[in-house]
Amino acid sequence: MTRKNLMLLAAFGSFALLAGAFVFQALGYAPCKLCIWQRWPHGVAVGAGALVAVVGPLSLLGVVGALSAATTGAIGVYHSGIERGLWEGPTDCTGAGDGLSGMSGADLLSTDIPVDIVMCDEVAWAFLGVSMASWNALASFALALIWVAALRRS
Template sequence: MPILIAVLAAAAPLFAMASESWGLVPCALCLWQRWPYWVAAGLALLAALLPGRARPLLLGGAILAVLVSGGIGVLHAGVEFGWWPSPLASCQAANTSSGAAASVEDLMRSMAAAAGPAKPCDAATFLIPGLPVSMAAMNVLYALGLAAFAFTVLRKEARA
């Protein structure tokens, strides 16, 4: 079961990366939500490889990492709804360069902007047209579901 948890944890950022090939553009908070899933996948893989006392601790760490991503998703959804501003300065400094530069300095500034996030964090990204659930909100739901599943696995293993 820890292998399945690792696969499901890795599936979230892999799906988000695949959505970029469909034309969806991530913001800085979108990118931040991916890292805890990678941590969770690594911890779950270690739990599969290291039986014994370390296993429940590693699975617990994986659950915590998934919940951290869900927490970032809640923060991101709040930014999208305008409930609070983003804590990341890069969320407001999304690339707005037109590509036309009047001087070398303007060109350098536009190049620096292009290296940053492609869109502001308060611009919600919707995967399914007509469904008013942003990718950030979908991440919250997925994180809660995965954490609940992993917690169930952890409890069953503790009883065995």
């Protein structure tokens, strides 16, 4: 495969992962805060791929794509660790931490706070015992390798 085709393949992979995430959301699986964080680098990789299609396979675009894919993979590993209880996640989307300390009874009963928070430490859906965050991490690191392979092509 040519350098350009590898870059386009990797960008399409990010596009497919993003599309899959939005399909799951449309099916009723609301994303948590970390799920949304994982989407942003995919968007950057798709943008890099779009630029590759227009201006050609510039090395800078390959670096941007590889770093984007690796970043979303790293966020996926972080998210997976939270889901498995290996470490604590952000207190605004997990059951960990002292999020209730310092709150009065009126604060706890207040109705002006969001009640539809999706928890980051709960697995919403898994395939073969592997969560969506874990699948995203695996696929994203594979995409990062494709971007790197593209960079190694002349």
